[in-house]
Amino acid sequence: MQNPLPTLILAATGKTGRRVADRLEAKGHPVRRTSRSGAPSFTPFDWDDQATWGPALEGVRAAYVVYSPDLAVPAAPAAIAAFTELAKSMGVRRLVLLSGRGEEEAQRCEHIVQDSGLEWTIVRASWFAQNFDEGAFHGAVLAGEVALPAGEVLEPFIDLEDVAEVAAAALTADGHVGEVYEVTGPRLLTFAGAVREIAEATGQDVRYVTIPGETFQAGLSEAGMPADLIQLLDYLFTTVLDGRNARVADGVQRALGRPARDFREYARAAAARGAWDLPVNQP
Secondary structure (H helix, E strand, C coil): CCCCCCCCCCCCCHHHHHHHHHHHHHHCCCCCEECCCCCCCCCCCCCCEEEHHHHHHHHEEEECCCCCCCCCCCCCCHHHHHHHHHHHHCCEEEEEEEEEECCCHHHHHHHHHHCCCCCEEEEEEEEEEEHHHCCHHHHHHHHCCEEEECCCCCCCCCHHHHHHHHHHHHCHHHHHHHCEEEECCCCEHHHHHHHHHHHHHHHCCEEECCCCCCHHHHHHHHCCCCCHHHHHHHHHHHHHCCCCCCCCHHHHHHHHHCCCCCCCHHHHHHHHCCCCCCCCCCC
């Protein structure tokens, strides 16, 4: 039996929110999708404008909480605390928080949700496989060279399809309440190894080059990226990508009863649907 009250999906135009909303709707669950711009059929929601929070939370039973740009930024704890308090006062029953694996700052936000008195589930994730085909690294793959300040540190890249399936289950089933799921892929890879998997899947010449952090930051600045986002990426490539996450976790298996999707499977599927096809006017 479906619950008639909708589930709130924050950042429903984003990589995880879109997938979570699609899964819930496919199973017949009513969904309220939000976006910062309030696009047609989307409810406006902006972390920087608390006036948008109440209308988004009105009459919902559960919420998928994604904080932008990242729970590691200084403003995140106060925002999560205020949102959680408002959600509770408005009768929301359950929160599922997307958190950062290996981020101490993000765990402060986790504690706020865990101490709220609401039903909660934490989904901790780090580097997404889909960063290579629909995120920050897509253009570099198409150009044939991915240059990042990441050397031989190993990372168990997680497929966003798995993240979304875990979150959707936690939003709708009772067996996930009070769980912290660290979700990873089943295999450790360097960034260079991930790029090799993409090259093999596409049959294209795609190389990986390790560059100094200063060079990476300078390139982002020249491209016009805001300073706060450059600082966040620097944090992710230095503090978080220091080996602390160089281990496989069992969150997907515990939540879904099946193994996590391997990066090779992701790369082959993305290549098959043309994610890295070059424009016809390029060689």
